[in-house]
Amino acid sequence: MPERKLKVKLLQHTPSPLETIALAARLCYSDSDIDSLYDKSKGSAEDFVKKLMSLGHLSPIEHASYTFGIEGVSRALLAQITRHRIASFSVQSQRYVKQGKGGLNYIIPPKVKELGEEERFIEQMNTLSEWYSEWIDKGLAAEDARFILPNAAETRMILTMNARELLHFFSLRCCNRAQWEIRKLAWAMLALVRQTTPVLFDNAGASCIGSICTEGAMSCKKLREMKELSNRLNEQIKNGMSYEEIMRFVEEV
Ligand SMILES: Cc1cc2nc3c(=O)[nH]c(=O)nc-3n(C[C@H](O)[C@H](O)[C@H](O)COP(=O)(O)OP(=O)(O)OC[C@H]3O[C@@H](n4cnc5c(N)ncnc54)[C@H](O)[C@@H]3O)c2cc1C
Numbered sequence: 703m704p705e706r707k708l709k710v711k712l713l714q715h716t717p718s719p720l721e722t723i724a725l726a727a728r729l730c731y732s733d734s735d736i737d738s739l740y741d742k743s744k745g746s747a748e749d750f751v752k753k754l755m756s757l758g759h760l761s762p763i764e765h766a767s768y769t770f771g772i773e774g775v776s777r778a779l780l781a782q783i784t785r786h787r788i789a790s791f792s793v794q795s796q797r798y799v800k801q802g803k804g805g806l807n808y809i810i811p812p813k814v815k816e817l818g819e820e821e822r823f824i825e826q827m828n829t830l831s832e833w834y835s836e837w838i839d840k841g842l843a844a845e846d847a848r849f850i851l852p853n854a855a856e857t858r859m860i861l862t863m864n865a866r867e868l869l870h871f872f873s874l875r876c877c878n879r880a881q882w883e884i885r886k887l888a889w890a891m892l893a894l895v896r897q898t899t900p901v902l903f904d905n906a907g908a909s910c911i912g913s914i915c916t917e918g919a920m921s922c923k924k925l926r927e928m929k930e931l932s933n934r935l936n937e938q939i940k941n942g943m944s945y946e947e948i949m950r951f952v953e954e955v
Contacts, residue, residue: 704827706774706807706856708886708952712894719766719865719899720747727754727762751901763865763902768895770861772887776809778853779883783861786871790862796848796855800838806831807856809883827854865902868895876955877908878922889935889955893948897939907932931955 716722724747728739743750754762784791801807808827814820830850837847863871868891874880875888889907896903909916910925911932935951943951 704805704807704831705810705824708775708883708890708949709771709773710887710890710894711771712768712891712898713771713860714769715895715898716766716768718747720751720901721745722765723747723754723762723865723902724750726765727751727759730762748901755902760866760869763869764867766865766899766902767862768865768868768898770891770894771858772861773856773858774809775857775859775887776853776883777851777855777857778881779809779887780857780859781853782881782884783859783887786863786867788863788867789871792860794858796851797843797845800844800847801831801834801851801855806834806851808852808854809856810854812882823854827852865895865899868903869906872903872906873909873912873916876906876911877917878924878928879917879920886952886955890948890952893935893939893943893951896935897943900936900939904936905932 721743724743725736725739727750728734728743729736732739734742751763754760780793783789784793806827810820810823814823830852833850834847837850838844872888872892875884876892877885880888892903892907896906905912908928910921910928915921915923915925931954938947938951
């Protein structure tokens with residue numbers, strides 16, 4: 703089936719992120735050497751990092767990085783997510799990777815389905831896919847044949863962000879004003895990092911969740927609903943949330 707669905711995995715993160723952050727922050731304020739600070743930070747970092755976050759001293763949290771594997775997203779999403787300059791990306795190449803023999807893989811916006819236009823959408827994808835394959839068979843390089851590929855074409859990427867950039871990313875992309883596909887991805891990423899490091903992320907999300915709405919006249923004015931959604935995610939995580947449950951939650955956002 704060429705229609706693809708969002709799949710996101712937290713592949714890696716800095717081991718003991720809170721201890722690393724606490725070590726970095728303590729270094730700023732102490733005349734002790736790094737070995738003693740390291741011993742002090744082991745096992746006692748949580749409250750210290752909470753305090754740090756409440757003071758807005760955020761540069762030490764840049765020492766914790768998170769790497770995600772992302773599939774089942776469109777090239778339209780790629781154009782948006784790569785605007786986040788402090789992130790690191792490795793993206794499947796349309797120059798070196800030809801579309802699969804099974805045809806073009808693509809994302810269908812839910813609203814296209816609601817409009818009853820799914821069949822026409824798929825027909826169009828099939829036509830583009832056929833042209834692409836014909837041109838490849840005639841010897842056209844993938845780097846040229848790809849010019850026919852749509853924004854809907856699936857892409858895959860490995861993405862790394864540090865915790866500070868993640869907070870910023872969530873503030874923009876978990877917001878109701880963000881486009882639906884990147885918003886769902888952002889909420890899925892938020893759920894995954896909240897599971898691993900709640901101290902850093904349990905209050906993260908759209909700006910209205912942690913502090914105040916920054917959207918001004920464009921505000922969705924759904925502050926209460928957003929806070930409830932965020933609290934519900936925390937509750938579900940506390941009760942043990944499987945990957946399937948995260949993806950079901952993401953369907954709602
Ligand atoms: C709802 C929404 C609608 C959007 N619509 C459009 C649109 O119509 N057109 C469009 O082009 N883009 C649009 N964008 C993209 C937006 O303008 C940003 O490019 C994107 O959100 C990345 O944000 P950022 O620059 O804050 O993030 P990052 O690149 O992740 O940077 C993080 C922070 O680092 C600092 N920083 C990074 N680089 C610099 C620098 N060179 N100089 C100074 N400070 C820096 C800034 O404080 C920045 O906020 C939209 C984004 C959203 C969320």
